[in-house]
Amino acid sequence: MPGKTLYDKLWEAHLVEEREDGSALIYIDRHLIHEVTSPQAFEGLRLAGRTPWRLDANLAVPDHNVPTGSAERAGGVAGIIDSTSRLQVQTLDDNCEQFGIEEIPINDRRQGIVHVVGPEMGATLPGMTVVCGDSHTSTHGALGALAHGIGTSEVEHVLATQCLVQQKMKNLRMRVDGRLALGVTAKDLALAIIGEIGTAGGTGFAIEFAGEAVEALSMEGRMTLCNMSIEAGARMGMIAVDDVTIDYVRGRPMAPKGDQWELAVAAWGDLHSDADAVFDHEVCIDAASVAPQVTWGTSPEMVAAVTDLIPDPAAMSNTGQREAAVRALSYMGLSGGAPITSIPADRVFIGSCTNSRIEDLREAAAIVRGRKKADSVKQAMVVPGSGEVKAQAEAEGLDRIFLDAGLEWREPGCSMCLAMNADKLGKGEHCASTSNRNFEGRQGFGGRTHLVSPGMAAAAAIAGHFVDVRDFQGEPS
Amino acid sequence: MKALRVHEGLVAPMDRANVDTDLIIPKQFLKSIKRSGFGPNLFDELRYLDEGQPGQDCSNRPLNPDFPLNFPRYQGASVLLARENFGCGSSREHAPWALEDYGFRCVIAPSFADIFYNNCFKNGVLPVALPAAQVDELFEALYANEGYRITVDLEQQEVLLADGRRWSFPVDDYRRQCLLEGLDDIGVTLKSGAAIRAYEDKLRGRSPWLFSSEAGA
Numbered sequence: 001m002p003g004k005t006l007y008d009k010l011w012e013a014h015l016v017e018e019r020e021d022g023s024a025l026i027y028i029d030r031h032l033i034h035e036v037t038s039p040q041a042f043e044g045l046r047l048a049g050r051t052p053w054r055l056d057a058n059l060a061v062p063d064h065n066v067p068t069g070s071a072e073r074a075g076g077v078a079g080i081i082d083s084t085s086r087l088q089v090q091t092l093d094d095n096c097e098q099f100g101i102e103e104i105p106i107n108d109r110r111q112g113i114v115h116v117v118g119p120e121m122g123a124t125l126p127g128m129t130v131v132c133g134d135s136h137t138s139t140h141g142a143l144g145a146l147a148h149g150i151g152t153s154e155v156e157h158v159l160a161t162q163c164l165v166q167q168k169m170k171n172l173r174m175r176v177d178g179r180l181a182l183g184v185t186a187k188d189l190a191l192a193i194i195g196e197i198g199t200a201g202g203t204g205f206a207i208e209f210a211g212e213a214v215e216a217l218s219m220e221g222r223m224t225l226c227n228m229s230i231e232a233g234a235r236m237g238m239i240a241v242d243d244v245t246i247d248y249v250r251g252r253p254m255a256p257k258g259d260q261w262e263l264a265v266a267a268w269g270d271l272h273s274d275a276d277a278v279f280d281h282e283v284c285i286d287a288a289s290v291a292p293q294v295t296w297g298t299s300p301e302m303v304a305a306v307t308d309l310i311p312d313p314a315a316m317s318n319t320g321q322r323e324a325a326v327r328a329l330s331y332m333g334l335s336g337g338a339p340i341t342s343i344p345a346d347r348v349f350i351g352s353c354t355n356s357r358i359e360d361l362r363e364a365a366a367i368v369r370g371r372k373k374a375d376s377v378k379q380a381m382v383v384p385g386s387g388e389v390k391a392q393a394e395a396e397g398l399d400r401i402f403l404d405a406g407l408e409w410r411e412p413g414c415s416m417c418l419a420m421n422a423d424k425l426g427k428g429e430h431c432a433s434t435s436n437r438n439f440e441g442r443q444g445f446g447g448r449t450h451l452v453s454p455g456m457a458a459a460a461a462i463a464g465h466f467v468d469v470r471d472f473q474g475e476p477s
Numbered sequence: 478m479k480a481l482r483v484h485e486g487l488v489a490p491m492d493r494a495n496v497d498t499d500l501i502i503p504k505q506f507l508k509s510i511k512r513s514g515f516g517p518n519l520f521d522e523l524r525y526l527d528e529g530q531p532g533q534d535c536s537n538r539p540l541n542p543d544f545p546l547n548f549p550r551y552q553g554a555s556v557l558l559a560r561e562n563f564g565c566g567s568s569r570e571h572a573p574w575a576l577e578d579y580g581f582r583c584v585i586a587p588s589f590a591d592i593f594y595n596n597c598f599k600n601g602v603l604p605v606a607l608p609a610a611q612v613d614e615l616f617e618a619l620y621a622n623e624g625y626r627i628t629v630d631l632e633q634q635e636v637l638l639a640d641g642r643r644w645s646f647p648v649d650d651y652r653r654q655c656l657l658e659g660l661d662d663i664g665v666t667l668k669s670g671a672a673i674r675a676y677e678d679k680l681r682g683r684s685p686w687l688f689s690s691e692a693g694a
């Protein structure tokens with residue numbers, strides 16, 4: 001019998017029951033909850049007279065609707081100006097209280113984006129099944145967990161049964177050989193992979209990221225990479241457990257302690273694909289060939305190296321692709337053939353569950369240190385992923401660096417990644433954004449999003465247009 | 478959930494690839510804490526010329542005359558014909574809620590994003606994946622014939638064309654059964670309660686740190 005993949009192992013370890021119709025009942029170890037996709041699930045429980053199966057497997061935190069301006073934030077839930085946002089956050093508080101679920105409330109120091117908070121708190125551990133009513137739950141796969149997003153019906157299903165009915169996915173190994181060049185980050189790698197396989201390339205697969213460049217990533221870089229599995233079409237992305245993983249988890253508030261820690265570490269030793277494991281599909285990428293990336297269209301696969309030109313639809317042989325490119329360029333107000341570096345940055349957003357961890361902020365701060373935001377940039381906001389990240393950044397003086405350079409330093413939340421709160425793009429504005437989706441209207445009606453790494457976003461804030469971050473390395477002259 | 482066995486209805490086109498969930502239902506409508514009422518905001522940014530707000534009465538908003546769903550010939554459509562990778566993006570179930578609330582019971586496309594595909598079944602909307610060539614043919618027939626209708630038979634897993642041809646499509650048994658019978662799948666899972674308890678007992682022995690009472694001090 002061939003060896004098992006990491007995904008096979010995680011799947012088998014959580015199998016409660018296999019059914020004749022080919023479906024399986026999979027046990028869920030950790031269920032993360034936020035305010036947007038849970039109200040209807042709690043309502044469903046109430047209507048059916050059901051209660052949560054296992055309270056201690058759940059952890060809730062509001063993130064999408066929370067204001068990130070300090071004045072509005074100071075008022076807590078009651079201070080949220082938008083009444084529909086306020087109601088949604090209040091509803092989460094009420095539901096958690098009514099059902100007895102642990103919640104990190106809005107102004108708790110630990111509050112933040114659910115996918116930043118989970119690993120940071122040690123609520124996400126290697127070997128777990130982790131789900132949340134949010135597609136970027138794939139982030140948690142970086143810890144060697146089987147983690148994926150679910151819809152609201154499944155949120156209710158997990159609350160009521162601690163299980164999900166699943167079909168097994170196929171295995172895809174994404175092998176990244178060699179090393180990333182200086183100034184090229186996990187975000188660039190994620191975008192380059194999506195550019196290579198397309199936004200549906202991973203559909204039906206569980207992706208395992210492997211290879212030298214992946215092993216060389218920090219835990220936070222690995223989270224950035226797994227985070228964007230969903231943009232490559234895969235519900236889940238994961239990475240084998242190694243010393244980097246164990247060192248990251250050690251000492252986290254909810255991580256096992258003492259004897260339990262020793263037991264856990266021993267068990268986690270098997271969380272990798274066997275040498276003779278068989279994958280249904282394998283893609284190889286050469287890390288050294290990846291340059292800093294910028295998306296030019298309205299889908300994450302519409303991406304190019306910063307040194308490239310915006311592609312010319314006329315040169316595309318595939319009709320569907322050509323039509324999509326024409327539509328995207330018209331929405332983006334761009335023409336094929338122009339240099340990527342000619343695109344202006346009207347606003348800059350550094351944040352989101354993709355890039356709002358401490359290393360991301362350090363990366364951005366290193367670029368803006370001692371420099372000034374271009375006058376043509378209307379706004380450049382830095383939104384830490386959690387209160388813990390914010391406190392750490394302030395302890396390191398990063399907030400001062402951002403403020404001195406003319407950037408805004410805000411309170412933690414999803415913010416302009418999705419623009420459900422007040423942080424939005426105006427019509428026609430171009431944004432250098434470290435988030436994960438550049439769909440039409442994502443960051444505001446008519447807004448134009450360009451996905452980049454934190455360093456690239458910071459460089460755009462200084463230059464006023466997209467620019468190769470590698471030109472900004474070192475001290476300002 | 479509403480059961481679906483055989484559905485016959487008028488077809489409308491959504492002729493572009495990679496239609497994402499933000500396009501199906503923009504985020505401002507995700508602030509609702511209800512499950513219903515999303516229909517008027519389906520494809521909001523394409524359908525109207527202004528920016529929609531939650532709770533707003535959509536009947537007076539300026540319609541985009543170039544958007545097919547606004548064409549008189551597609552009024553009352555209940556089958557949506559779409560392109561590759563339909564429903565990509567977020568896990569928001571508001572997307573199938575909006576489709577269902579608008580009146581769509583079935584979406585036909587060459588491929589669907591995984592989470593969206595799954596969410597459809599939970600809400601009485603049947604996603605039908607057909608080979609790209611067949612979808613191309615349907616688009617042609619749809620554009621050529623006003624009032625183009627189609628029948629989708631979940632029981633037989635077949636699409637029935639007006640000319641009598643039958644095209645089969647794949648659905649896994651569990652999802653098919655739940656939709657055919659309009660089952661409450663939480664109720665189905667709870668019948669396995671004993672197996673879940675037994676699994677948990679084993680888990681507690683094998684990985685005690687997963688239970689907060691035993692994570693160590």
Ligand code: SF4
Nearest residue numbers: 136352353414417418
């Ligand atoms: S930061 Fe953006 S992608 Fe991440 S959970 Fe929030 S809204 Fe979703």
